[in-house]
Amino acid sequence: MSELMQDDAPGAEKDDELALDDWASALAEQNGNDAPATGAGVFQPLSKPAAPSTRNDIDMILDIPVNLTVELGRTKIAIRNLLQLAQGSVVELDGMAGEPMDVLVNGCLIAQGEVVVVNDKFGIRLTDIITPSERIRKLNR
Numbered sequence: 803m804s805e806l807m808q809d810d811a812p813g814a815e816k817d818d819e820l821a822l823d824d825w826a827s828a829l830a831e832q833n834g835n836d837a838p839a840t841g842a843g844v845f846q847p848l849s850k851p852a853a854p855s856t857r858n859d860i861d862m863i864l865d866i867p868v869n870l871t872v873e874l875g876r877t878k879i880a881i882r883n884l885l886q887l888a889q890g891s892v893v894e895l896d897g898m899a900g901e902p903m904d905v906l907v908n909g910c911l912i913a914q915g916e917v918v919v920v921n922d923k924f925g926i927r928l929t930d931i932i933t934p935s936e937r938i939r940k941l942n943r
Contacts, residue, residue, distance in 0.1 A: 871906040872915070872926050873897075902929055910937065 875897025887893070897903070902914035905926065915926040 868907050869909075871909075873904040873906060911940070912937075 875895025877893060877895050879893065902916060903926065904911055905913040905915055905928065912932050913928045914930040914932075915928040918925045918927045
């Protein structure tokens with residue numbers, strides 16, 4: 803059995819050498835061709851900076867919709883109690899009166915604020931913006 807393996811080993815090495823030779827000849831053929839070998843006509847090298855017009859062009863993302871949520875507080879309630887809710891029922895939340903409310907974009911906390919009333923409509927005045935570094939620090943906790 804070991805003799806068989808020894809006999810197969812030189813053949814396997816020859817197959818590997820032939821495969822490498824095939825790759826080498828294919829690369830040489832590609833480099834000898836008039837077409838660009840690295841796709842330089844299609845892709846720009848990463849070492850070059852992007853054109854100034856595309857680097858500062860934020861217009862591409864301005865129309866992407868996001869969900870903005872203002873959270874007054876949260877609570878857990880049993881289904882039994884949930885089914886008993888009616889008009890005028892009061893649900894106690896964990897947020898305290900006067901405490902800043904969380905402003906979430908797509909579920910991620912970005913700011914805190916306080917309720918304001920403008921022309922009989924509720925709004926929120928932002929009092930604290932969460933910086934990206936603070937958001938990352940909260941994720942790591």
